Amino acid sequence: MSTSFVTVKGQVVIPSKLRQKYGIKSGTRVRFYDEEDGIRIVPITPEFIKANVGFLGTKGRLLRALMEEKKKEREL
Numbered sequence: 001m002s003t004s005f006v007t008v009k010g011q012v013v014i015p016s017k018l019r020q021k022y023g024i025k026s027g028t029r030v031r032f033y034d035e036e037d038g039i040r041i042v043p044i045t046p047e048f049i050k051a052n053v054g055f056l057g058t059k060g061r062l063l064r065a066l067m068e069e070k071k072k073e074r075e076l
Contacts, residue, residue: 014041023047027074 002015014024024030024043033040042048053063 002018004013004015006012019025022043023045029044031042031044033042049063049066053060
């Protein structure tokens with residue numbers, strides 16, 4: 001189990017072992033889920049996106065839109 005501190009700005013450092021395990025790099029988006037027993041953080045990686053293809057029945061249109069948005073963000 002790893003621990004970290006919350007800064008005055010509300011920032012938390014994710015331990016390096018967990019970043020490596022889940023493919024979290026600088027600029028990786030994360031999703032926060034408010035659950036009954038705490039907060040769950042899920043990295044939005046290409047693997048996460050591919051695992052959810054077809055979830056909404058959009059036949060890949062949503063995936064293409066997300067990947068296009070990510071490409072635009074990288075250009076900034």
